[in-house]
Amino acid sequence: MSRRQDRHQRPAWSGPLGLYASGTTWLHRLGPGAKSVGLAVVGLLVLVVRGPWGAVLLLAAVTVAAASAGLRRRNVLRSLLPILVTAGVVGLYQWWQRGPAIAVEVAAGLVTVVLAACVVTATTRSDHLLDALGRALAPLRHVGLPPRTVALSVALMIRSVPALLATAGQVRDAARARGLERSPRALLVPAAVRTVARARSTGEALAARGLGD
């Protein structure tokens, strides 16, 4: 059991651009706000439209949109794989329990929403999406949360992930050096304490740069 554990590799951090795939199609050019609204409409339609034919039609429409975004089929299939497996399992279960019509409706509905969301994610740069989010959250300044603070928090979090991953690696090595790599406590307590300490010094650095004024 422990041998299998050792073979796990630390997941690579794919950087601030995330799952975006660059391109120049109409979907790439469409603003992030419009695409988010479109995604919400698809989600709503899946809930409202009843029956297997409507569900299949929606899935077909979203598939056409995905094809027009010029995404690499292998990447799309890879991000769809988990939901395809879920849809398959749930579809079989519902076929057995409630018949083919419900099975197709539920399975197609799941794949439709996830595929639409994948298309939005793959055609929109994360920073543009986060900017749009910042603009959408701008009214929060009335409850004491200025948009600049939101943007700063996002950037600070993105900066902290690779640093904390490195800390987790150091903690794991330290635990291993003392023969404690099987103890969740020896791994998690130092990781959590260092996280707080890091946040404290970062807070001090922000204050020193006048960002709390």
Place this chain on the structure above:
Amino acid sequence: MIELAGATVTAYTGTGHGGQQEILTILHPVTCTLVEQRVAVIGANGSGKSTLARLVNGLVLPSAGTVTVNGLDTLTHGAAVRRQVGFVFTDPDAQLVMPTAVEDIGLSLHRLDLSAAERDERARAALARFGLGDRAEVPVHALSGGQKQLLALAGVLATEPAVLVCDEPTTLLDLRWRSTVDTLLEGLDQQVLLVTHDLEAAARADRVLVVDEARVVFDGDPRQGVATYRDLMAVHR
């Protein structure tokens, strides 16, 4: 000009859950007027020298007495003081808060009310000045320790502060980077308050403060200060 008048720092001990917290002194009253271009602060770990440095830009506020920089009180004019006093920490990893170098410098420039284009231009100019011109878009976590400290310095100096406080800026660096940073600091026009364990760098300052057990125990000539510090450490041993 940095003026400390009876500046005292106390802190809660923070022991016990919910119980009465005790207060202890982490810096006994300090009174001095620092006008020299290069002031070094030396002392053992935990002696209070970092607290002294943090008093100067209001990161730590005096529990009694006053600290003023160019006539501005850190307690009542904290924001204005921080615009005049740049601060460089020991560990640049905690100081650099943005994902890429150019964004991090841009963040420092935010308070100068520039347009986005001007900000970007000045950030890139600051990077070029420190030999980091080709590192603008590189993720900060991919830089070496020395490059990170250089970037931290570039970010602080981009806003052109009148005073620079450095809390052991070279402690984590290798010899090559240490001399790079030392040379850079020595070439600055700003008044520099340097907290350091590097006694050679301290001896080159115009004035030295020695801090021991929460008190300033020496204030004056650098060579004499370094000698005092060496004697102190010998006694402790």
Place this chain on the structure above:
Amino acid sequence: MPVAPENDAVPAAASRVPVDPDAGGRALPVPVLRSSAATDVALIATFAAFVAVCALLPSIAVPNLAVPITLQTFGVMLAGVVLGPRRGSLAVLLYLAVGLAGLPVFAQGTGGLAVLGKPSLGYLLAFPLAAGLAGLLVGRARSLPTRWLPVAIFGACAAGSLLLTHPIGISVMGARLGMGVQEAIAAGATFLPGDVLKNVLVAVVATAVFRAFPDLLQRRP
């Protein structure tokens, strides 16, 4: 306990007494604390990153449990318990927002709006609420004797997951998969044993964090 000045406020002159260098038995001046705004932002952002790291790290194999558990919910509840209700739920919200925007911070390095379509969406949406509730309850329990603290933290986390995470998660899953109430509860119950274990871990780890940083338990803005 001495009264600390409020955030952003310039401390009243009354709290500053002139000091005699050789004060002897005289009371020491009260510490003056700097505004915590910058530190709060740093704590929120760093804990959002901590939740991401918990979700990204390889799962931990637990003896006597068939399914290896990921640490995502551990990170979520720890953020709530350690930071308190306001900062804790903001940290989890920030994590969700950044993940939804497409950065690969969800379990198995996924991210993006695709999670909105997944049956597990309800669990994600419940996270900030559960973290907030746990943080609130721990704040209420801080005057308990130290040895009861881990028990209180476990109870607060259990309340968060039993009252919020599971009901919301199971409802959404049932609706998305066209399941009846009993089917959905049966499917959702498979997560419960792992959840109890993670809440025990939160209690142990948070107690250690509070020992290292007692003020996190005392000041919970």
